[in-house]
Amino acid sequence: EAGVAQSPRYKIIEKRQSVAFWCNPISGHATLYWYQQILGQGPKLLIQFQNNGVVDDSQLPKDRFSAERLKGVDSTLKIQPAKLEDSAVYLCASSRMGASNEKLFFGSGTQLSVL
Amino acid sequence: SQELEQSPQSLIVQEGKNLTINCTSSKTLYGLYWYKQKYGEGLIFLMMLQKGGEEKSHEKITAKLDEKKQQSSLHITASQPSHAGIYLCGADGTGANNLFFGTGTRLTVIP
Numbered sequence: 249e250a251g252v253a254q255s256p257r258y259k260i261i262e263k264r265q266s267v268a269f270w271c272n273p274i275s276g277h278a279t280l281y282w283y284q285q286i287l288g289q290g291p292k293l294l295i296q297f298q299n300n301g302v303v304d305d306s307q308l309p310k311d312r313f314s315a316e317r318l319k320g321v322d323s324t325l326k327i328q329p330a331k332l333e334d335s336a337v338y339l340c341a342s343s344r345m346g347a348s349n350e351k352l353f354f355g356s357g358t359q360l361s362v363l
Numbered sequence: 364s365q366e367l368e369q370s371p372q373s374l375i376v377q378e379g380k381n382l383t384i385n386c387t388s389s390k391t392l393y394g395l396y397w398y399k400q401k402y403g404e405g406l407i408f409l410m411m412l413q414k415g416g417e418e419k420s421h422e423k424i425t426a427k428l429d430e431k432k433q434q435s436s437l438h439i440t441a442s443q444p445s446h447a448g449i450y451l452c453g454a455d456g457t458g459a460n461n462l463f464f465g466t467g468t469r470l471t472v473i474p
Contacts, residue, residue, distance in 0.1 A: 252405070279460070281461060288466070289466055289467075290367075290451055290453075290463075290464030290465050290466050290467055291406070291451075291453075291464050292463070292464075293461050293462070293463065296459070296461045303459060303461070304459060304461050339405060339406070341406075343460065346459075346460050347460060348393055348394065348455060348458045348459075348460050349393065349394040349411060349413050349455065349460070350460055351396075351408050351411060352396075352406075352408070352460075352462060353408070354398075354405035354406040354407075355405050356403075356404050356405045357403075357404070357405050359403070
């Protein structure tokens with residue numbers, strides 16, 4: 249079974265530029281998550297999708313971050329414009345149904361450096 | 364807001380030694396997850412505990428959740444270099460299955 253796929257693996261941009269990350273969850277998984285992991289910290293949830301609807305985006309900085317999952321499969325996370333403090337690893341995860349106590353499967357992440 | 368506190372923050376042990384990592388929450392948890400992360404990689408699921416007093420083992424790793432469901436420990440027996448990495452505890456605080464995580468424990472195992 250293929251895992252959660254993310255691209256690119258690495259991205260270096262200058263502040264005020266835009267960047268987009270892509271995630272393809274495990275086939276058949278209804279729930280998709282985007283997490284931000286700053287160096288030395290645990291992952292922080294940015295947004296949770298159930299199929300193509302948003303379940304929780306309370307911690308997403310909506311003035312610069314946006315995410316979509318139009319067909320309920322792949323998802324894109326965008327930052328526009330980027331700030332220095334956005335440097336982090338962006339992790340995508342998926343779970344089968346999003347039910348309580350269900351395991352989350354994580355991708356390898358996209359490491360973003362904002363200069 | 365709910366937080367998970369992990370201790371220690373980092374740990375260096377000699378190969379073959381046992382070790383314990385702790386994870387504490389200020390509130391009762393719906394579920395407690397343990398993940399392992401190697402540098403530059405995603406999180407690998409280890410175990411999930413739901414019930415107060417529950418204990419699970421996989422190979423040389425044992426995790427326990429206390430009766431009040433506010434504290435968990437991860438114990439590694441006879442550590443090996445392959446156990447090195449960052450161990451993260453995560454919890455579902457609301458039942459919506461979106462996990463929040465502790466800051467992690469960085470484990471180094473010296474051959």
